[in-house]
Amino acid sequence: MVLGIAEALASSFFPTSYVVHIAVAILTILVLRAFSQGRKTDRERDLHARIILLTGGFTPLGLTILQNLAQRGAHIIALSTEPIDAPNVTILVSLLRTTTNNEQIFAEHCDLSSPSSIRSFCTKFLTGKEQRLDAIVFAHEHKHIGSPGFLSARSKEEDQKERDAGSLASFLISTLLLPALLVAPVERDIRIINIVNPFYAAAAGLPFSTTFSEATSKKGKSIFLREGQRSLRSIVFTRHLQRVLDALPTAQVPKTEEGSRAVPVVSPKVQKSNIVAVSVSPGIGRVDTISSLLNADLMSPTGSYLGLFIYFILQPFLRIFTKAPTSAIQSVLHVLFLPTPFKILSQTTVTSTGEKKGPETPLDASTLKMPEEVLLPGALYADCAAVKLQVKIPEDLKEKDREARIEAAEQKRKTAKKGKGKAKEGVALDEEVVDIADDGEYGGELAGRLVWEEYEGALKVWEKENPAKAEEPKKEEIHVTPEDGGGTSVY
Incomplete structure (x- = not known):
């Protein structure tokens, strides 16, 4: 009985003349999903x-x-x-x-x-x-x-x-x-x-x-x-x-x-x-990128019902391609x-060597x-x-860096020239500097140094805009142990 009903539904919605087409479509979807993952x-x-x-x-x-x-x-x-x-x-x-x-x-x-x-x-x-x-x-x-x-x-x-x-x-x-x-x-x-x-x-x-x-x-x-x-x-x-x-x-x-x-x-x-x-x-x-792009998380204070609806409608495609x-x-x-x-x-x-004695x-x-x-x-x-x-890397950044290097080298030369007398007394003039090689990857040393310097400058502004809050009166700290089943401080 059940098999008969299933056969009748299959023949009604999936005619035998389209079996090959349906199989190819399903196989294509599976291949696309496997590739997307x-x-x-x-x-x-x-x-x-x-x-x-x-x-x-x-x-x-x-x-x-x-x-x-x-x-x-x-x-x-x-x-x-x-x-x-x-x-x-x-x-x-x-x-x-x-x-x-x-x-x-x-x-x-x-x-x-x-x-x-x-x-x-x-x-x-x-x-x-x-x-x-x-x-x-x-x-x-x-x-x-x-x-x-x-x-x-x-x-x-x-x-x-x-x-x-x-x-x-x-x-x-x-x-x-x-x-x-x-x-x-x-x-x-x-x-x-x-x-x-x-x-x-x-x-x-x-x-x-x-x-x-x-x-x-x-x-x-x-x-x-x-x-x-x-x-x-x-x-x-x-x-x-x-x-x-x-x-x-x-x-x-x-x-x-x-x-x-x-x-x-x-x-x-x-x-x-x-x-x-x-x-x-x-x-x-699907979750960290598309859901956030559509603002579909209603747990967030700015969550959007429209974004959630779009996210729900797109699920068949998202399940395949994300x-x-x-x-x-x-x-x-x-x-x-x-x-x-x-x-x-x-x-x-x-x-x-297999011998007991010998140089390392x-x-x-x-x-x-x-x-x-x-x-x-x-x-x-x-x-x-x-x-x-x-x-x-834009040419203007390269040119500025080249000029800065020439200026630094000239300043170092002048400093070394003025300090020759002190050098004879055993005073070290040149500070130890870490020599960072330029491998040319991902913009090379120049891009990396500029980003590092920009981070340092932005960090100072960030800390200035977000000063440490005044300490609140100390309360009894809650330390949840593993036996209690919660998070814990391990320090």
Whole structure:
């Protein structure tokens, strides 16, 4: 009976003459969806005893990252803009601990829109007993900011301030926590991952702009171009951060085992620092990108019912052509799981000869059989692969930089000439300067230096506009332990 009804319905709505067409259409949709979801990482890594700091951990993408890291045993510190005893934070942390069977999930309060809150957290971390960090994952900048005027009551200036605050938060946390990373043992594999939005391509084809004020002042710029400039600026900063790390004295991996007479040495052409900074573009996500673009989140104070309706109507297309959070995080997991030359050497024990006596010999990374793919320091990753990106530097910026270098060299020459007498008395004239090589990637050293300097200037303005609030009378602090099922302070 049931089969008969089903056959009758099928023959009525799907005539046999269209079976081939229907099958081809279904196959096409499945292929398009598989292509849109992107590659999945083929790597895996045990993260037990690894401490990972995660920002934006309570966004859709951040929660998916949080779950995947917890399933692999990572010790996670998720920064929350809300107090750690807030119901949604405690419930989520308790749920993740239960479902992943990992009690090492903690929440810490840090308002990324407040420089004083960021400094407070970093100070607490740097003065605490446990200062180990194996990775910092900045996931708060991936969420799209800005909606068309008919879907949002916010102005473009307010959106731009939120963009700038997110970028400055990443810069401030990176620079404040960098001392703790630099004093870590050299065999420790440390990674800084900056997750950016996918619209960097919208700004890559235009002359590179580093200034925050310019992006705010030009009202005619589209939302995608503003988002692209924010993303591209973060990519250039991350690449320059790697240049700074590489310019520091080269760290060599110590002997892997007691009695080993081979000294592992990583070739500078492969990796110069045990700290690797990379950018990751997860792609266009259905929740973090499209939902935010349409302002469809009614939990937000500015949520739009019209945006939610459009988002609902577009679901069939969004399910095919945009990424789910589980697909979007694949590139993030890929850069966390990929091996580095330092990691390979630290796990390899090789002796120069079989004899008990003999000189120690260096073991170059180039002499080892490396995996097919290793993590590229400073690179941009998308769809589990490194992306080549051309950044155009305007000629006027190049000319200004050239003039500034000539002026600085002339000033240095005059200073050295005047101080010859003091030099004879044993007074050092030249200060030690870190020589940062210009590799030409992502705009080269010039673009990276300009972005870094612009961040420093904008940070001063940001802190001036958001002074630290007067301390409130101290209240009894609430520390929720793992047994209580909520977030907790681990310092």
